Amino acid sequence: MKSSGDETVMGIGEIAQRFGLATHVLRHWESMGLLAPTRAEGDRRRYGPDDLYRIAVILRAKNAGFSLDDIREMITTGDPAVRRGVLRRRQADLTERIARAQAALGLIECALGCDHEDFTGCAHFQAAVAERIGMDPAVRS
Template sequence: MSIGDIAARFGLATHVLRHWEAMGLLAPARIGGDRRRYGTEDLYRVAAILRAKEAGFGLDDVREMITASDPAERRAVLVRQRAELARRIAEAQVSLELIDCALDCEHEDLAGCPHFQAILAERISPAPPPHVRV
């Protein structure tokens, strides 16, 4: 498949694929001089890159994940990335609960709703102790 075929298949601009190639994320075969030819493995690699980006990973993180050749190194990278993703999912879940609470709230002033306040309580740092002057 040509670069145009792959780009169209994933809804990407061709310059995105060229950038990913320059970063070492893709390595399509070359034919007839400098024409790129993408195979089935490249399809899966593009899909993996897109899925990782959808999960919030930067391209450097993606490159580290997919280019690790040693299984132990790859596992270490994946364990670290999994922990980061789990953290972000937990944060998103709390945000979703806050939105659901707000949607169900009948109070005129949302900030005065005890249930809403309870959800937000963990984000409020305790007040610093008053400064004592001598």
């Protein structure tokens, strides 16, 4: 780590190592407009505290499931309505995924609690499958 005045400045390799990223990831983010490191001698990228913060924000957003395009839109817009729109889309997607995961968990818990040797013989399981294919469970019996 090198110091330039009061600001700590790091090269791309140091930043990549610090965040556990490949250098090509940082270059890609820069090409997408997510990062804008300063340039020093020999056109080398130099990352300061603001860049560190931006990288941490990008990583948090990626962990929350945002695409890089969504992250760029939220970071670059000055319009709070645009930002809220991106957040609402992600919220709706997560709500749907959570509902599907809860349904899957319910099915697994039902199968684990079933006394049948083969859980596919369980009436609750058969009803869930019949519902999925739009069939009356009584028709199969």
